Amino acid sequence: MLRRLLPILHVQGMIILVFGLSMLAPLLLAEITKDGAERAYDLAALVTVSVGLLLWLLGHHWRRDLKTRDGILLVVLTWSVLPAFAALPLLFYMPDLSVADAYFEAMSGLTATGATVLSGLDQLPNSINLWRAQLHWIGGLGVIVLVAAVLPLLGVGGRQMLKAEMPTPMKDNKLTPRMAETAKGLWVVYILLTLACIGVLWALGMSFFDAVVHAFSILGLGGFSSHDASLGYFDSVAIEAAVGIFALIAGINFATHFAALRGRTLLSYRHDPEIRWFLGFVLISGVVLALLLWQRDVFLEFPEALRYALFNTVSVATTLGFSTTDYGQWPFFAGLWMMFLCSFSTSAGSTGGGIKMMRAMLLYKQVYRELKKLIHPDAQIPLRLGEQIVPNKIVYAVLAFLFIYVASIVSLSFVLSFTGMDVLTSFSAVVACINNTGPGLGNVGPASTYAVLSDFQTWVCSFAMLLGRLELFTLLVVLTPAFWRR
Numbered sequence: 001m002l003r004r005l006l007p008i009l010h011v012q013g014m015i016i017l018v019f020g021l022s023m024l025a026p027l028l029l030a031e032i033t034k035d036g037a038e039r040a041y042d043l044a045a046l047v048t049v050s051v052g053l054l055l056w057l058l059g060h061h062w063r064r065d066l067k068t069r070d071g072i073l074l075v076v077l078t079w080s081v082l083p084a085f086a087a088l089p090l091l092f093y094m095p096d097l098s099v100a101d102a103y104f105e106a107m108s109g110l111t112a113t114g115a116t117v118l119s120g121l122d123q124l125p126n127s128i129n130l131w132r133a134q135l136h137w138i139g140g141l142g143v144i145v146l147v148a149a150v151l152p153l154l155g156v157g158g159r160q161m162l163k164a165e166m167p168t169p170m171k172d173n174k175l176t177p178r179m180a181e182t183a184k185g186l187w188v189v190y191i192l193l194t195l196a197c198i199g200v201l202w203a204l205g206m207s208f209f210d211a212v213v214h215a216f217s218i219l220g221l222g223g224f225s226s227h228d229a230s231l232g233y234f235d236s237v238a239i240e241a242a243v244g245i246f247a248l249i250a251g252i253n254f255a256t257h258f259a260a261l262r263g264r265t266l267l268s269y270r271h272d273p274e275i276r277w278f279l280g281f282v283l284i285s286g287v288v289l290a291l292l293l294w295q296r297d298v299f300l301e302f303p304e305a306l307r308y309a310l311f312n313t314v315s316v317a318t319t320l321g322f323s324t325t326d327y328g329q330w331p332f333f334a335g336l337w338m339m340f341l342c343s344f345s346t347s348a349g350s351t352g353g354g355i356k357m358m359r360a361m362l363l364y365k366q367v368y369r370e371l372k373k374l375i376h377p378d379a380q381i382p383l384r385l386g387e388q389i390v391p392n393k394i395v396y397a398v399l400a401f402l403f404i405y406v407a408s409i410v411s412l413s414f415v416l417s418f419t420g421m422d423v424l425t426s427f428s429a430v431v432a433c434i435n436n437t438g439p440g441l442g443n444v445g446p447a448s449t450y451a452v453l454s455d456f457q458t459w460v461c462s463f464a465m466l467l468g469r470l471e472l473f474t475l476l477v478v479l480t481p482a483f484w485r486r
Contacts, residue, residue: 006062008074013055015078019085020048022138026089026127035125037093044088051085069483076478079466083107086135093128100455100462107462109135111469112351114223114321114438115461117451121228126209129226133216139469140220140351141190141254189257194219197246204238218246221351223321223438230446231315232324237307240324244314251278251318253349273386274347274357281357282317282345286310289334296331309334317341319353321438328445335441339428342437353436353468355405362390362398404472409434412464419457429453433464 027041086106090097101117108115109132121129194215201211213226227233231243249257252275259268269275290302290309299305308325315322316338327335344360346352362385369381383390409430416426421443428440429450439446444453450461467475477483 005073006059008070008077009055009059009062011059011074012077012081013052013057013059015052016081016085017049017052017056019082019138020045020052022134023048023089023131025134026131029130030125030127033126035127037089037125037127040089040092041127043092044085047088048085072474072483073478076470076475079110079470083110083462086110086131089128089131093125098455100458101451104450104458104462105132106135107465108438109133109222109224110139111353111436111465112136112140112220112222112319113353113433113436113465113469114217115433115444115450115465116224116438117449117453117458119228119449119451121226124226126226129213129224130209132224133213133222133226136220136222136224137194137216138220140222140250141186185258185262186254189254189261190219192261193246193249193257197242200242200246201239204242205236206234206239214243215246217322218243218320219250219351221247221250221318221320221346221353221436223315225322230324231311231322235324240307240311243320243322244311247314247318247320248279248282250320251282251346251350251352253347254351255349256347271386272347273361277361278345278347278357282314282341283310285317285337285341286313289313289337292334293330298330313338313341316437316439317345319346319435319437323439323446326445326447328441328447335428335445339431339437339441342435343431353434355402358385359398359401361385362395363402365390366395366399401472404476405434408464408467408472412460415460416457419454421453421457429457429461430464433461434468436465436468 023041023045027038027045029035030037030041083103083106086109087099087102090102090105091099094102097117104115105117107113114136118124197215197218198208198211201214202208206214210226213224214231216222217224223230225231225233231240252269253272256268256272256275260266286309287306290306293299293309294302294305299308308327311324312327314320316327319342327338343354344357346354346356348356348358350356362383365383365385369383372381373379383392383395409427412430412434413423413427416429417423421429425440425442425444428442429444432438432440432444444450450458453461
């Protein structure tokens, strides 16, 4: 095991070091505004940078180009360890917060889940709320991709890290010939969209601080807000429309955005087979749910029903997790359907969670192919995604992924139910965490927080968030004995 860890020690230390430097933004805000969190950030940054520097120096002797197993292990360790350092400002500022809750909050931030154990957000120091949202922004596209852009400069190739991190069943597709160019290109798009979102929200009436916090959450498709009422605090149709549009943009493959920016053409969106399915499912579902709410007299006017149904459907389906009303009080079908949508709606390569629309499309096409083969047993029927023929090995991988996905939801739901949690809360909490959505139903619905969970239940949900963020196989393969054999 030690031999497996030594080659990545140098890179792990560098990642922790860079992560510690990211605390400078909230630290500077705390110092300028004197909001009371200055000492928390001083200590957290000192501990994080010191540990990162120590590991970086200790591992310098063993550095080499990363192999596949090194990349996988580094991704798992990074996403497991960084939340511990991310939790330090919360623990130092709120000493009554348990380690389990602090780690859960940090894991929720970095995995862009948005589930929270905190309340009284309006009274928290601005630097704490900025840090929580900044975790979404860093984790949204992947801190691994960010750091991988500079790995070649250190003589450590990062392609295996990116391959382990990129959330798509077709990982061998390259955006540019060089890994560093790919990472930089994705972040350029990410930054440009973030700046655009900040500008739009600020122009629509948010304070500049609120615009930054919510833009970080939106582009990362997290769900942390600086207000307990979430986006309902602003009660603005214009803001809700802007947030919904940017959430849909963030739910599209960032490789498509990158290709459109590089080619200065919108044809890339036309050639992306996921987009029409993604937008179609989400928007049609919002309209149908609006009709349901209007018909059930939840809202007396259809325009009002459309406003709340469409926004909250988009928010949950894209795994953003903002809410403008307590949809847990809507007819049960509405909440259940929204939970279903968050399981697959967003595109591969987006900042959203779930199994991704690409895998859902492949599963649908595979079922349809099997039905056709029952009618024509000897027919050779290729499976196409857009203009591309999908190899059977990818189809088999997607089928295995779906099995593990369902088995994980069922198993973790049983674990939570065993602790005494009711079935609806258990199931929705696991679905919301493994899909990195945030709010669930029952006791963890949009009007509540995850503070109602015990420490053990909180650790289970933290594991579910990590499992979902790393798309199951990346984490589970490290737990197999074969991974550690030479």
